Amino acid sequence: MFPIESESLKSQVRDFWNRQSCGTYATQAEKYSRGYFEDVEAFRYYDQAYIHEFAQFTRYHGKKVLEVGFGAGTDFIQWLRAGARVTGIDLTPEALENLTHRINVYQLPPPEDIRVADAENLPFAANTFDLGYSFGVLHHSPNTEKAIAELVRVVRPGGEIKIMVYNRHCLLAFKLWVKHALLRGQPWKSFGWAMWNHLESIGTKSYTRPELQRIFEALPLTNIRIHSYVTSADYLTFSGFKPLNLLVRAVLRLGGNRPPWQRENYRFADGQTPTGRSAPDAKTLFTGNYFGFFTCITAIKRA
């Protein structure tokens, strides 16, 4: 749709994230000091507290976790603190530098392996990890579908994947479209175009629910659950201009908040365990707010 040769796009993505790791703008403290990491972590979970609900770090004590695209490593150190046997990769040396300092500053237990590598070609054997986790990463890689398939490949049968990618039908996409298309006299340009060209590194992709359903149902996965979270970027859209922001908040209310509870998860008496999962044969389950920016996918690899 937006032609850029894949290897050159990937090197632009690498250059962008190598200039500054994600989230480190939230501090003025000396780089790699304890204060620097404290600020970055405090701001991340103030801004995105739902990450704890999604990742459920402490459930993975003793489990083999792979994080793809660890960035500055804020989530990564939660796996370490939780006692997971965690491995991580990121495309950039800057992210590795951040994470290495961070582990030293907090004197955390050593990870199994951290290195610079590419999500589209994971340097790990198939069926290795109990959990494959990637938050806000794979939509930046030129071949996102390949990267998703790679994550599924390295997770063991019965293991889990947890992935966050951007939702194209979110309020932030609308704002980017107004700013970069509508107000420049080019209303025919799409939300996807606006996100590709004007959100973080060039080539950022975003997905609709049917697209995600197609991608994830084509993989050897079951219990696919897709939950969209409203983020500060949605809620504060047009906050500089109150009437428009009020409209945005009304739309968010219309988007609702579909909860995850399914009747089949409460039939403990007939032999099922209280996993909080929907029935294995259930189709993809969509929950959360339709207009939320962050779409979080969880699924189990089929045995």
Ligand SMILES: C[S@@+](CC[C@H](N)C(=O)[O-])C[C@H]1O[C@@H](n2cnc3c(N)ncnc32)[C@H](O)[C@@H]1O
């Ligand atoms: C928005 S940041 C997210 C970082 C971290 N997961 C977080 O939530 O803060 C995107 C990260 O994805 C990494 N990334 C992008 N493409 C990648 C690829 N093909 N392989 C590995 N990492 C990649 C970037 O280097 C960057 O650190």
